[in-house]
Amino acid sequence: MNMTSNIHTFIGCDASFKEADLVIFGAPFDATTSFRPGTRFAADYIRMDSYGLETYSPYMDLDLDDYKLTDIGNLDLPFGNAEKMVQMVEETGSNILQAGKKSFLIGGEHLVSLGQIKAAFKAYPNMILLHFDAHADLRSDYMGESLSHASVIRRAWDFLGDSRIFQFCIRSGERSEFEWAKAHTHLEKFNFDSLESTLSKIGNALPVYVTIDLDVFDPSIFPGTGTPEPGGIFFNDMIKILNLLKPLNIVAADVVELSPHYDSSGISTALACKVIRELMLTMLDS
Amino acid sequence: MNMTSNIHTFIGCDASFKEADLVIFGAPFDATTSFRPGTRFAADYIRMDSYGLETYSPYMDLDLDDYKLTDIGNLDLPFGNAEKMVQMVEETGSNILQAGKKSFLIGGEHLVSLGQIKAAFKAYPNMILLHFDAHADLRSDYMGESLSHASVIRRAWDFLGDSRIFQFCIRSGERSEFEWAKAHTHLEKFNFDSLESTLSKIGNALPVYVTIDLDVFDPSIFPGTGTPEPGGIFFNDMIKILNLLKPLNIVAADVVELSPHYDSSGISTALACKVIRELMLTMLDS
Amino acid sequence: MNMTSNIHTFIGCDASFKEADLVIFGAPFDATTSFRPGTRFAADYIRMDSYGLETYSPYMDLDLDDYKLTDIGNLDLPFGNAEKMVQMVEETGSNILQAGKKSFLIGGEHLVSLGQIKAAFKAYPNMILLHFDAHADLRSDYMGESLSHASVIRRAWDFLGDSRIFQFCIRSGERSEFEWAKAHTHLEKFNFDSLESTLSKIGNALPVYVTIDLDVFDPSIFPGTGTPEPGGIFFNDMIKILNLLKPLNIVAADVVELSPHYDSSGISTALACKVIRELMLTMLDS
Amino acid sequence: MNMTSNIHTFIGCDASFKEADLVIFGAPFDATTSFRPGTRFAADYIRMDSYGLETYSPYMDLDLDDYKLTDIGNLDLPFGNAEKMVQMVEETGSNILQAGKKSFLIGGEHLVSLGQIKAAFKAYPNMILLHFDAHADLRSDYMGESLSHASVIRRAWDFLGDSRIFQFCIRSGERSEFEWAKAHTHLEKFNFDSLESTLSKIGNALPVYVTIDLDVFDPSIFPGTGTPEPGGIFFNDMIKILNLLKPLNIVAADVVELSPHYDSSGISTALACKVIRELMLTMLDS
Amino acid sequence: MNMTSNIHTFIGCDASFKEADLVIFGAPFDATTSFRPGTRFAADYIRMDSYGLETYSPYMDLDLDDYKLTDIGNLDLPFGNAEKMVQMVEETGSNILQAGKKSFLIGGEHLVSLGQIKAAFKAYPNMILLHFDAHADLRSDYMGESLSHASVIRRAWDFLGDSRIFQFCIRSGERSEFEWAKAHTHLEKFNFDSLESTLSKIGNALPVYVTIDLDVFDPSIFPGTGTPEPGGIFFNDMIKILNLLKPLNIVAADVVELSPHYDSSGISTALACKVIRELMLTMLDS
């Protein structure tokens, strides 16, 4: 019988855990979403639609099939318990990183990133954080809750501290967030013009964590998200960003905030799949 | 200027709190939803689309305009904190009931009911609970969380105890839930054939709480919900149910689990509006 | 070349005007719609999707291909001018009826019926009107406008007078409409139980006009309409109705209020197509 | 790590092939669809959404977890080659049946059934075919192609012959199909009233194949299909049908024609999942 | 009780009429729409989704909370009576302008602008009109009706006369409209390259009216409109436009032609909200 195996992974990610250089996993959680929930379905839709992709990237002239990748599935997360969720993501990320592999997380809402950033910080205490997003995510709390997708970068700052966080393309937030950022992070509004010079200052030696909130993209190309913000970047901008990131030592990354049910045309999931392919190849080629 | 006032209430609910006989409020919360979230938007969509309704019910030959009703808006609930949410709903329900008014809650997910059931129990310790739903909601916990929309009736049993809970039309659950119900609640599978005899046994003297999880309806007429279950009741069945409830002393009620974004046709919201109008008239006429 | 002709008609309606026994035409107008507009697209969607139907009805064991039918297209109606629209529909209906043919109108909103009812009244002054709808449509005016889809039957009464209008399945309206109907029309709420006895009283001799507002159907099977009202009839009920109508001399009919863009699944248009096929066969077989 | 395995099966179908009593597989093919294609996605959506189901059926008081079931995935079918597809499905069905297991196929369009019916006929030459559908599917060809989803039962008749095919609930077809059926199959229009007496005539001894074209359901509860036909059955009718089938020796079955992209609300997939659970339990309990 | 008030306004617009510097109101009217109607729902959806916005604009570094704004709700407009509608909008606009406040209108179709342009002309007879749109809107009539959303700018010219109307980004119209514009308005096709020089010629002294038909945006970022025209501007272009408008004395403005039901993803409403926030800040800061 000539069957499609029932293994449900991102395309090209069918190595064993042991042999894999990069491990991908999903965190289906959306309990702190402030506007429209639904990101819990992202990882499964991304896996399913990734088979509409080729493994070959004409942008990088690289092929996923030339690497050893594994997709270990989704975490079984408790609904509505943000603290336990962060802890479980951290634990999984730590297991992957301590095995000497690169770790790649698919959200879920942005708060899931916090767990893996913690894991990366433990494994690489000199890491820096590159953050691409429409939102500053620097609130100290959201309606009284300190663990929120609107405060995830602020929570990362709690342990990373000043001058370790670099934010690009930010186009939404409260005035106080932009004010706070002036003292504590590098924050570029709207664009990523300062990315190249920033990276050349940092150099390629430090371990890097990349977190991409997909709502950094314009809602025209990425309508399937909780808080769409007009005025975002396009896919070709992301290609330019990734070209700049190529020399870096990216040890962990995440791609979050796809809410597939808000986009019946499926183009948001298609975009997420392609960003993941290109970002994985960027990490592996570096 | 001949303007539509900016007051955003359910149609016909524009009395002052003081003069009102029935108070309606919303609880936009969906953090423990096990499958598809989005019920947080229900109360606002219901208010907006209620203006497509008439205030007059040809079923009851009654008119909302003949009663004093007020809609006091939505609670400002914390995202992702189930415990605090239940407490805030309880407090609001208590305020309304202690002012001698009937209280009507619009969810949100089913867990919001727990707060108002607690409030009603405090005000009316001999109350009974009538529960119309596709799901038994009797799990002791859901993935380790005891506060979940799948365990809300079990949590109500924690303080109501045996023989106070009456469940109808239940068509989904784990085997263990149906087993547990045999000892602790009255549970009729699929239908409400036993409703009439049950009510005649109870009599009309006791204060009654009615909780309607709208997924008790067939998904054909109510697609906009998180966990659609084929084989449900239709609108005319609800009219029959409400006719049976008319002699009762219903002191509080709720209507939960509309997730309007899952139904782009709007028929789910239209159904919810009409159920609310008919249930309010049932409570007021009794 | 084996081409599908570019002629865009309802399936099976390709006779010439001259030879046709029944003439179908469309009136794409929705300017007085009180809630959600869009019925202007109905006739074109119905024509397009009618090719998913067979011409054969297993319900009646009759085939459209055994009759001479023609579809003469849509009227070019002015946007936003209700008076001129009614006049143009009347003129077209008159042309068809005076040529000794049966006339079949596809709306558009319900107000379009008024034109053809006038035409039928001129041609058959002793006609009676059978009305199937969720709404009474008996308002004297709607926000000051006397020509409105919510007052179309009242406007027909202006010239038909008492005891000529028979309304079935009505489940929505203001109290005053139901009151007014008691004196001036036969109005059955919710059902059509009185249809059989009514028809036997009237006899088969009088010319009959049938107007079907498709929102008489339950929104579950007909979500694509401006004002969905839960608690409606199903397709098999319509088959029963049409069986009762078969002995009548139906000289004209209309089917109105499909708003196809509100139903991305297409089932509303599929229902409309089948109702039109069955109603045409009912008229032709009588 | 507490992970959801990446194995992508229908819920409860995680036994090994060897130990399994029933084997489920998918055939993602829709090339001969006459109206709206898209059934190729059915099996994957059904697997994904089946996790919204419980394994326990309150209808049957049976649990999938009490049986050994396996889901072996999808066939890798060639796009647009109907002949090869039928052959590949037949081969897989034969492998399963010859291993002494029950075979359960998820379509795809209805033509996929032909392969498994052939396999069943080879394994059980005295088999009978029970067919539940909106459409007769008895065309000798469709626009010149003999292999079409509109002729699948006619093709099965080619080798099964007269008095072996029993069709229920048929409400659409050309006049010639209904005429042909009079001589060659048992065909009940619209309903399944004759099912009980038919089964008692046949007895429980013969091996039975059950093919369910999901468009047998009313489009209100199953909008996600290529050719929606108003006037169908509801979920509770299917429960009645399955209760009648329980005593039979069902050796193979299929469930076809879900087109999930046509129903953004997801209720069609929810229905398909539940029909599959109930039909599998019916087969296993018999 | 910690409630969200039931007041339903655009975010940040909760001053009293008396203290407000800018007054916003809605005109839910779409009766003359030539293609796809539905703009009547725009103002309510904009209010509801505006709470997904912050009051702070990182583009302008200004905050709505620093100003006094009021949202007085929607006009109660007659369905299908364009003349009366224009008159009612004019009256409301006049009341606002004569109270020395800036007036901001949310459509509705583009014809609603005519009423407020009239009001502004009466209050500021030397006003000029800046028009951003995909369509020229210069038809002398549309199918015989002189009041149409396709002729609104022509109707404004009837009283404003030559050299007072400046049109940008126009990419659709009949040849005769473009011909007519050569003699009577400033019309730039496709772009707004001439905006800067035009404004410097006019100077900052004259009172300015700004009308934005949102279909000036590309359909990719604004699909929810009646007549989508590929090739439009993007959000960042609008930011550039508003920066150029900042020195002007804008006394009144409108934003029209959102049809929210045509965009189930909600990105069109999100865009409209942000354009309104930025345009209000532009008016207030000038």
Added chain:
Amino acid sequence: MNMTSNIHTFIGCDASFKEADLVIFGAPFDATTSFRPGTRFAADYIRMDSYGLETYSPYMDLDLDDYKLTDIGNLDLPFGNAEKMVQMVEETGSNILQAGKKSFLIGGEHLVSLGQIKAAFKAYPNMILLHFDAHADLRSDYMGESLSHASVIRRAWDFLGDSRIFQFCIRSGERSEFEWAKAHTHLEKFNFDSLESTLSKIGNALPVYVTIDLDVFDPSIFPGTGTPEPGGIFFNDMIKILNLLKPLNIVAADVVELSPHYDSSGISTALACKVIRELMLTMLDS
């Protein structure tokens, strides 16, 4: 009676075949589609929505009404038989070209182009092929089938041979396709920067065939397609392309791969209509 004729053509294409300079026809076929089918509906939706267009192009300052065009409808194609389909398209294309007219084909999936390219090659053996697409379409076969929408350009090469095929904007394919192209076609990745120089090398003398797979556009502006690929061109890019093509002798063209049901907002169909209008004017003006 002032009726819209029932003739269902692309706007402005109502000349007779005899007098027409350009003939347009549809090929509703999608049987070899590899991911999401549905392009069979494209031609009918394009015709219907083309009436939302003007016949006048402000881009070219040309009007369809100044030319003689005819739309002869759709081919009656067999479902699921790719070979016969290609043959039927070829035959129709040949009839048109041999009558000395330009031929314009609307798909359907991209494989339909093969028939017309064959016809053009027979009529103009020195023709060259300009190909605009997201995908290389150069696979030798797709899952064993040599006739596939993923191999259509490879099949054209079978008879056109080397240096006759020019591909632009290609951003997806297997590595082997890009490798193969290096030897056999001119393939520019992502952009069309080389178009101008390429055309100047070729000169204006040769007959040209233009095939536009609409998924060359970015999914943001064209979500309604089977295989959306982020990073595509926008409408204004197409205008630039067509300006470059204007001097050429384009004898035949096609526009393929619109799948209208995947885009409930309708912007994809609007784009297709405008591309067709502009491409027809480009062909006629040259």
